[in-house]
Amino acid sequence: MKKEIKKVPCRYCRQEVEMGVKRCPHCGTHNPSMNVKRAMIWTVTSIVVLYLIGYILEVLKG
Structure with missing residues (x-):
């Protein structure tokens, strides 16, 4: 069975x-x-991850 290639505009x-x-x-x-x-989705995910890293580092710092 041949795999169908998805095409997008x-x-x-x-x-x-x-x-x-x-x-x-x-x-x-490109x-x-x-x-x-x-x-x-990538932008929001990146912002949330960076915020969480900053928050965790701040909590660990004391």
């Missing part, structure tokens, strides 16, 4: 590209499959 030119490609074959944009929702 390029965030710049809107042409279909394979999920996870480094560069759009149509317009050359990381064309990165969408806003995924970027926001």
